[in-house]
Amino acid sequence: MLIPSIIFSFFLLNVAMRSIPPRWMAFHAWEAATLYATAEGDFAPNFHYANDHAFGDLANMGNLRSFRKYRREVFTTDEFGFRNPPGSGISKPPEFIVVGDSYAAGSGVSDRETLSVQLSDLTGKPAYNGATYRGHWATTKFLIDRLRMRNGLIVWEFSERWLVPESVRSETRIHSRNARLNASEDGELSIVPGKYRQWADDFLAYSPLDILIDRVLRRAQNGVWLPNPSSRAVVVDRLTNGDAMLFLPDELEGFYHPHYENSAYFSEVNALIRETGNELLVVLVPDKYNIYHAPLQGAAPAPSSQSHLDHLEQDLIRSNVPVLNLTSALRLQAAKGLQNKEYDYFIDDTHWNQLGIQVAANEILRYKKIQ
Amino acid sequence: MLFNSLNFLFVFLPVTYFVFWKLKSKYQRYVWLTATGYVFYSFWNYKFCALMAFSTVVSYLAGLGFLRWQSQQARRLCLILPVAVDLTLLGVFKYANFAMTTASDLANWLHVPLATPYLQIILPVGISFYTFHTITYIVDSYRGVITPTRNFFEFACYVSFFPQLVAGPIVRFRQVEGDLERIDHPDLPEALERGMSFFTIGMIKKVLIADSIAVVINPMLEQWHILSTPAAWLCALGYTYQLYFDFSGYSDMAVGLGLFFGIRLPQNFNSPYKALDLSDFWHRWHISLSTILRDYVYIPMGGGRGGEWLTFRNVMITMLLGGLWHGADWTFVAWGGYHGALLIATRYCSGQLPRVTQWLRKAVTFALVVIGWVLFRSTSFAMAASWLNRMFVWHRGPGFAGTGVLIALLLVAAYLAHFCPNTFELSHNWSSSATVALALLFLTCLVMILGGKASPFLYFQF
Numbered sequence: 001m002l003i004p005s006i007i008f009s010f011f012l013l014n015v016a017m018r019s020i021p022p023r024w025m026a027f028h029a030w031e032a033a034t035l036y037a038t039a040e041g042d043f044a045p046n047f048h049y050a051n052d053h054a055f056g057d058l059a060n061m062g063n064l065r066s067f068r069k070y071r072r073e074v075f076t077t078d079e080f081g082f083r084n085p086p087g088s089g090i091s092k093p094p095e096f097i098v099v100g101d102s103y104a105a106g107s108g109v110s111d112r113e114t115l116s117v118q119l120s121d122l123t124g125k126p127a128y129n130g131a132t133y134r135g136h137w138a139t140t141k142f143l144i145d146r147l148r149m150r151n152g153l154i155v156w157e158f159s160e161r162w163l164v165p166e167s168v169r170s171e172t173r174i175h176s177r178n179a180r181l182n183a184s185e186d187g188e189l190s191i192v193p194g195k196y197r198q199w200a201d202d203f204l205a206y207s208p209l210d211i212l213i214d215r216v217l218r219r220a221q222n223g224v225w226l227p228n229p230s231s232r233a234v235v236v237d238r239l240t241n242g243d244a245m246l247f248l249p250d251e252l253e254g255f256y257h258p259h260y261e262n263s264a265y266f267s268e269v270n271a272l273i274r275e276t277g278n279e280l281l282v283v284l285v286p287d288k289y290n291i292y293h294a295p296l297q298g299a300a301p302a303p304s305s306q307s308h309l310d311h312l313e314q315d316l317i318r319s320n321v322p323v324l325n326l327t328s329a330l331r332l333q334a335a336k337g338l339q340n341k342e343y344d345y346f347i348d349d350t351h352w353n354q355l356g357i358q359v360a361a362n363e364i365l366r367y368k369k370i371q
Numbered sequence: 372m373l374f375n376s377l378n379f380l381f382v383f384l385p386v387t388y389f390v391f392w393k394l395k396s397k398y399q400r401y402v403w404l405t406a407t408g409y410v411f412y413s414f415w416n417y418k419f420c421a422l423m424a425f426s427t428v429v430s431y432l433a434g435l436g437f438l439r440w441q442s443q444q445a446r447r448l449c450l451i452l453p454v455a456v457d458l459t460l461l462g463v464f465k466y467a468n469f470a471m472t473t474a475s476d477l478a479n480w481l482h483v484p485l486a487t488p489y490l491q492i493i494l495p496v497g498i499s500f501y502t503f504h505t506i507t508y509i510v511d512s513y514r515g516v517i518t519p520t521r522n523f524f525e526f527a528c529y530v531s532f533f534p535q536l537v538a539g540p541i542v543r544f545r546q547v548e549g550d551l552e553r554i555d556h557p558d559l560p561e562a563l564e565r566g567m568s569f570f571t572i573g574m575i576k577k578v579l580i581a582d583s584i585a586v587v588i589n590p591m592l593e594q595w596h597i598l599s600t601p602a603a604w605l606c607a608l609g610y611t612y613q614l615y616f617d618f619s620g621y622s623d624m625a626v627g628l629g630l631f632f633g634i635r636l637p638q639n640f641n642s643p644y645k646a647l648d649l650s651d652f653w654h655r656w657h658i659s660l661s662t663i664l665r666d667y668v669y670i671p672m673g674g675g676r677g678g679e680w681l682t683f684r685n686v687m688i689t690m691l692l693g694g695l696w697h698g699a700d701w702t703f704v705a706w707g708g709y710h711g712a713l714l715i716a717t718r719y720c721s722g723q724l725p726r727v728t729q730w731l732r733k734a735v736t737f738a739l740v741v742i743g744w745v746l747f748r749s750t751s752f753a754m755a756a757s758w759l760n761r762m763f764v765w766h767r768g769p770g771f772a773g774t775g776v777l778i779a780l781l782l783v784a785a786y787l788a789h790f791c792p793n794t795f796e797l798s799h800n801w802s803s804s805a806t807v808a809l810a811l812l813f814l815t816c817l818v819m820i821l822g823g824k825a826s827p828f829l830y831f832q833f
Contacts, residue, residue, distance in 0.1 A: 002810045003567050010817050011381045025833055211833040213822035227590045227772040 017208040023047075025208050028054040029075035030107050033083075034133075035202045038195040040142055041081030042132035042180055043105075049075040056108060056349030058246035062234035063218045067246055067348045074110040080146070081180070083114065083129045093149045096120070096127035099140050100157025103285050104131035106357070108346055113354040115157070118361040131157065137168050137269055138181040141276075142189055150277040155364060156269070159285040160254060160309050164263040168272065238297045241338050245296075245347050251289035256300065258308040267319045282316055283364060284309040284325045285352070288345040291330045295338050324367045326360055333359050372414035374570075374624045375578050375820050383411065387533075388631055397555040401524035404632065408531030412497070415537075419495040426460060427530045429453045430505035434519030434526065437512045450513040457502040457509075464495055469699035497537035499696060503663060504530050508544045510667060517545045525551055534628035538621050540639040540659035550634045557633025566630030568799040571813050573623030578816040580787075581617035584609045584780050587773035595754050599768030603761035605777055610748045611741050612784035615644065618657070623794045638795045644740070644788045647732045648724055649713040652740060660696070664689050682718070687711040697747070702755060706746040713739055733789075 026032035029049040039045040054073035059065070078084045083105050098104050098116040106114030106129070116129035130143040135156050143149070158164075165171055182192045193201065221228045235247045266282055273280045286309055293299055306314075309325055316323040333344045333355065344356030352360070372379050387407045394400050409420050429452075436449035471487040478485035508526070512519045520526050526544075529551060535542050550557065559565075588609040591602055598606065622639040629636040639659050646652035653661045669689040675682045687708065694707020717724070724732065742759065749755035761768075801809065 002806060003571055003813055006810055006814055006817070007380050007385075010814070014377075014821075027833065031833055210821055213818050214833075217819070217822040223772045225773060226586060226776060229586075229590070 014207060014209045018203055018206060020208045022206060023049045023051075025211050027051075027060055028057065028108065029073050030057070030102065033075055033077065035206055036199055037081050037180060037202075038198050039079065039081035040139070040181055040191060041077065041083075041130075043077045043081045043083060045077060045079050045081045046086060047075070047077040047081075049073070054108075056246070056346050058234045058248065058350060059348035061230065062232075062236075062246065063221060063228050063230035064234070064236070064246070064348075065222070067236075067244070069346065069348045072110065073108065074112075076111050082143075083111070083131065084116070085111070092126060093147050093152065094128040095123065095125035095149075095152050096155055097130045097140070097143050097147065097149060097152065098127060098155045098157065099130045099132070099143070100135045100155075100283075100285075101131065101133060101159055101162070103159050103351055104135070104155075104157035105129065106131075108349045108351045109354050109357065113357060115155070115357050115360055118357055119155070119364065122361055122365055132180070134162065136181065137171055137272065138189055140269075140273070142181050144273075144276050144278060152278050153368070154273050154278055154280045155283055156266075156280060157283045157285055158312075160287045160290060160307070161250060163259065164261050164312065165265045166263055167265055168268045237299065239292065239338065240295045240297055241341060243341060243347065245288075245292060245343075246349075247289045247292075248287075248350055251287040251350075254287060254308060255289050255293060256303055258303070258305060258311070260306075260308065260311045262315065264319070266316055266321045266323075270319075270321045280322060281364065281367065282321060282323045283360065284313060284323065284327070285360070286327045286330060288350060288352075290327065291334050291345065292343075294331070295335070322371070324363060326363055329359050329363045330356060372411055374621065374628070375574060375816070377820060378414070380817075383407075384628075384631075391632055395555065397552075398522070398524065400554050400632075401522065401528040401551075404528040404533075405524050405531055408528070408533045408536055411533040412531065412536060415496045416493070419493075422460065422464075422495055422498070423501055423531060426457055426502060426505050427527050429456050430509055430530070431523055431526045433509050434512050435521065437519050438521070446513060450509060453509050454506055457506050461498060461502045464492055464498055466695075466699050467492055473701075500539050500541055501530055501536065503541045504544075507541075507663060507667065511543065511545060517548060520544075532629070532634065534625040534634075535636055538618075538625070539657075540622055540625065540637055541663055542636055542659065543663075546637050547634055554633055559630065559633055559635070562630045562633060565799050566627040568627070568797075568801065568809075569623050569630065569794060570627030571809050572794050572797075573620045573625075573627060574816045575809070575812045576616040576620030576623065578620075578819050579812065580780065580784055581613045581615075581620060582819070584613040584616075584777065584784070587771070587777040587780075588613065591771045592748070594769075595749075595758050597768050598758065598761045598766065600761055600764070600766050602768055602771060602774075603758055603766070605774065605781070606758070607741050607745050607762060608781055608785075609777060611644075611744050612781060612788060614744060614747075615640070615788060616784060619794075626794075640793065641795065642788070642793045644737055645733060646736050646740075647729060648736055649710065649717045649739065650721075652736060653710070653714070660693065664693050668692060683715045686714050686718070690714065700750075702746055702749050702752065705752070705755075706743055709743050709746060713743075737789075 022032035022035045023029075026049070028051070032049055033043040033047055036044045050073070052072045053070045055068040055070050059067040059069075075083065076085055078086045096116065096119050098114075098119070104115055111117065114129055116127040116131075120127040128143065128147055128149075130139060132139055135158060140154060140156075144154075180191055180198075182190050218228075218230065220226050221230065223231065233249070235249055235252060236244055237247060238244050266280075270280045286307070290307060290309075293302060307327070309327055313323050313325040330344055330352075337343060337355070342355060343353065344359055345352045372383060374380075387403075391400060391403055394403055409423075412423060413420050433449045433453040437446060440446060440449065475485060475487040478487075508517070508519075508529075511517045529542075529544055529547060532542075532547075588606050591598065591606050592610075595606075619640040626636045626638075637659060639657060641655040641658065643652055643656035646655050669685055672685045672688065673681055674685060677685070690707045690711030691704055692707070694703045694705070694710075697703045697706075745758050745762070746755050749758060760766075
């Protein structure tokens with residue numbers, strides 16, 4: 001009966017270890033923060049993470065230990081499950097609400113370095129970080145109402161990798177990890193899935209025993225003792241200054257074969273936001289490969305066709321939707337910083353870093369002043 | 372759901388086992404095993420349960436037809452119609468696109484315009500196995516070798532019995548008929564201990580040996596066009612042992628699982644790499660398939676009774692069909708033809724073979740089998756040709772990660788395959804220290820099953 005005992009013990013151990021807090025197991029904040037997200041936002045409410053040895057998602061995904069750039073990361077959420085210090089937005093309505101995906105949320109950077117905090121620091125006015133997995137109308141409406149924002153600016157960050165939804169109505173079918181809030185056709189908001197279901201889903205998905213065993217095996221899969229199959233999940237390219245940089249294969253696909261869509265989504269959102277007495281600014285954020293393609297050694301020539309974001313920008317201008325495309329500004333900063341090895345995206349992560357966010361904040365304010 | 376998965380080990384198997392032994396009547400146990408077989412299958416794709424059910428019902432009705440009608444005409448109808456249905460299912464789902472592609476390639480070669488559609492067909496897992504179960508049942512019923520059962524769930528349980536459902540062994544009804552009859556009071560002493568031993572050994576063979584070899588050689592084979600000669604040989608030997616330990620390991624697990632429920636599944640591998648010649652090899656490798664090909668294809672065609680040339684024809688047709696059964700690709704057919712040619716040569720030289728020393732016969736047979744596996748594993752003739760060329764003509768090439776680990780694994784695998792008794796030859800009465808050793812190896816298997824599942828999803832990594 002030794003074998004059944006082993007199976008049973010293993011099962012019990014697997015279950016018992018799920019009580020280990022995710023922040024003890026996570027190499028960076030994002031995954032730990034998104035587990036047990038039982039409030040309106042996509043992050044666990046009243047969550048705090050601090051790690052002096054956090055590193056990038058691409059270095060982990062590709063199991064490339066030599067590419068890790070260790071850094072301190074602090075990630076805090078409020079009672080609604082958004083990335084703000086607890087109690088934010090209650091004292092007085094914000095001037096800015098930043099919505100969007102992990103770029104807007106500040107994946108990889110610390111609390112003081114996010115876009116909303118940098119906007120607040122530059123203007124002296126309160127800003128709220130309402131970013132989640134993706135920018136989403138139901139979430140935006142919830143925040144506008146809950147924070148009682150009027151005459152403010154919704155900074156809607158949209159990154160190159162996504163497709164614009166067909167319409168606001170099509171968003172009502174988005175559930176679970178795509179958005180915690182769902183809006184019915186008559187505007188009723190609800191949290192999906194429910195709190196208990198979310199907790200159960202995350203309990204099943206998160207297994208510290210799996211994680212530990214996987215880490216041990218990935219140590220052996222170092223490309224010497226055993227092949228490293230994870231290395232295929234990322235692309236390693238070298239810049240003209242000698243530094244190597246990691247990219248997602250999807251970014252190369254998106255760069256060389258851009259997709260275009262024609263959608264009234266942002267026109268609808270613009271109209272809905274105006275009805276609340278606020279303004280919208282769609283901020284287009286390019287993928288890292290788009291910015292760093294030019295200074296790569298031996299990269300294939302850029303395609304002659306328009307990029308996805310350039311096409312989207314023109315589409316939004318035609319539809320009178322306020323839009324700011326950050327591609328030029330980020331490329332300029334990338335070119336300036338190349339010699340001193342100052343990058344506006346992390347070498348070992350898909351996301352922009354503090355410098356890239358600073359460029360975005362400055363451009364947003366410059367745009368606002370011009371308008 | 373695979374045997375070496377946590378869903379199976381933690382949930383499906385314990386529940387199936389405990390409920391089975393709580394049920395007392397034969398009928399209840401047939402129904403339970405049938406239901407669990409369909410649950411097991413539905414983890415892959417629940418829609419194709421209907422296909423398996425259809426094949427089961429058609430074959431069961433054929434059996435009832437044999438019981439009811441004695442006229443040759445009616446019996447022939449009960450034979451031909453269901454077998455045609457089964458072969459049609461197999462043909463459509465497994466070979467339709469292969470046939471289209473072949474026709475298209477041939478038309479291109481002949482400069483004949485021909486537009487062939489590409490059908491979006493999903494190959495149902497296990498269809499090659501369960502259709503052969505039903506076909507052998509129908510043919511054996513027609514021949515009077517077995518008496519068809521009137522109990523639908525007894526038959527359905529035989530077809531959908533989960534241990535042999537998706538990867539064999541291919542079991543004939545007559546091989547398990549007795550055990551199915553006694554399912555409410557199985558007379559198998561120490562079945563649980565023996566079953567556990569088979570299951571553990573099978574898991575170790577598959578996870579620790581076969582899967583570990585695969586981890587190293589698969590990336591090497593993706594670069595088949597630049598392999599060095601040593602690397603080409605390592606890949607060939609690696610795949611030879613990987614395939615054996617994977618397939619025989621899975622068969623051992625199936626046998627062990629069968630014993631948990633009082634069903635003795637037949638042996639599928641009898642130390643094939645100890646074979647003295649190719650004929651001996653085919654008596655030891657995938658025994659359930661080779662005996663079915665012999666009894667239902669080779670012998671009905673005339674076997675060895677029609678003179679030399681007819682015998683050679685029958686051997687070649689049987690082996691070509693055997694190759695095709697393994698997969699819808701010409702490389703499989705070529706592999707079957709290769710073995711057919713070797714069997715013919717063996718038959719031709721059968722008078723001289725006993726003069727050759729045994730170790731030389733074994734070595735040559737093994738080498739010939741290894742060459743055949745190169746063809747079997749290759750995804751194209753170009754790959755096979757390049758790989759074989761690099762094995763026999765000196766080539767330099769890049770080094771590959773994990774070569775040291777691979778060599779160690781090959782030494783262990785070779786020792787076990789060539790010099791150790793196979794699972795059926797063991798007594799399965801383990802000493803305490805052997806039990807602990809096996810348990811530790813099993814634990815290692817669990818660890819390896821649990822690990823190596825790094826999420827490909829960017830936003831969910833730890």
